[in-house]
Amino acid sequence: MSSFKNEKHRKKKLRYKENIEIDVNDGTIKSKKIKSGYIKSDQLFYFNKKTTKYYVVGQVDGDVLIKVLEHISYLDSLGLLKQNIWNIIKQ
Numbered sequence: 001m002s003s004f005k006n007e008k009h010r011k012k013k014l015r016y017k018e019n020i021e022i023d024v025n026d027g028t029i030k031s032k033k034i035k036s037g038y039i040k041s042d043q044l045f046y047f048n049k050k051t052t053k054y055y056v057v058g059q060v061d062g063d064v065l066i067k068v069l070e071h072i073s074y075l076d077s078l079g080l081l082k083q084n085i086w087n088i089i090k091q
Helices: 007-013 062-077
Strands: 019-022 027-029 037-040 043-045 058-060 082-084
Touching (some): 019 062, 058 062
Parallel strands (some): 043 082
Antiparallel strands (some): 019 037
């Protein structure tokens, strides 16, 4: 998820059909710097939770997750879904 810098940036990013707007009220953010933003729903990154250090910044509610999953399915049907499995390939 990325945040919007200003209204001009918001309009620019939402012109792409791959991006979904996420409002600050759509989930629980564990940060004092709460901003609305967007998800690039055409990019899926996979990683092994046992071997990768990560932390959860926030979470979205169920309705937003369904919206994102439906959009991912739509983008996949158009051949626009990019899946990055580099982080789970044994080297």
